[in-house]
Amino acid sequence: MRALVGAACAVITMAVVVAQGSAQDQDIQGAWSAETYHMKDGAEHRAEGRIFFTGSDWQVVFFVFDEDGEIKRGSAEGGAYTLAGDALAFVHLYNFSRGEAIEGRAEAPLRMVYYDLEDAPREPSNAYVDGDRLTLAFPSGNRLLFTRSSR
Numbered sequence: 001m002r003a004l005v006g007a008a009c010a011v012i013t014m015a016v017v018v019a020q021g022s023a024q025d026q027d028i029q030g031a032w033s034a035e036t037y038h039m040k041d042g043a044e045h046r047a048e049g050r051i052f053f054t055g056s057d058w059q060v061v062f063f064v065f066d067e068d069g070e071i072k073r074g075s076a077e078g079g080a081y082t083l084a085g086d087a088l089a090f091v092h093l094y095n096f097s098r099g100e101a102i103e104g105r106a107e108a109p110l111r112m113v114y115y116d117l118e119d120a121p122r123e124p125s126n127a128y129v130d131g132d133r134l135t136l137a138f139p140s141g142n143r144l145l146f147t148r149s150s151r
Helices: 002-022
Strands: 030-038 044-053 057-065 071-084 087-099 108-114 122-130 133-137 143-150
Touching: 030 057, 044 143
Parallel strands: none
Antiparallel strands: 030 044, 030 143, 044 057, 057 071, 071 087, 087 108, 087 122, 122 133, 133 143
C-alpha cells in the first residue's frame, strides 16, 4: 500500500511540475516587429514598429496606416508585465499616443501620461506564440500581430 501511495504521489508531483512548466512555456522575450492590427469588427490595418519584452518589462512604439499608406495612429507605451501561460497582464507606466479615426477605432486625442507603479492601470490580455509569430489579444477584442525580429 505504501508503494502505491508513494507512486501516486510521484505521479501527482510530476503532473503539477509539467503543468507549471507548460504555463510558462510562452517565450515572448526579445523584439517583435508589428505587422497587422486586426479590429474585432474584422477590419485590418498595416502596422509598423516594435515591441520589446525583457524578463519583466515591455515597451512598444508602433504606427497604424490607412489603405493609402498614411500614418493615422501612433503609440509609445511601456511598463511592467506578468505572463502565466498565455495570460499576459500589461502594467502601463507611461503612454504617449494619438490617433485619427480608422475603421474599427474612434479618434483618440493626444495622450501623455506617466504613472507610479502602484497607480498604473493593468490591462489583462493574452499572448500567443507560434514559432516566430506573436499575437497579442486585447480586452477590446482587437489583436496586434508581430514577427520576432530578435531575441
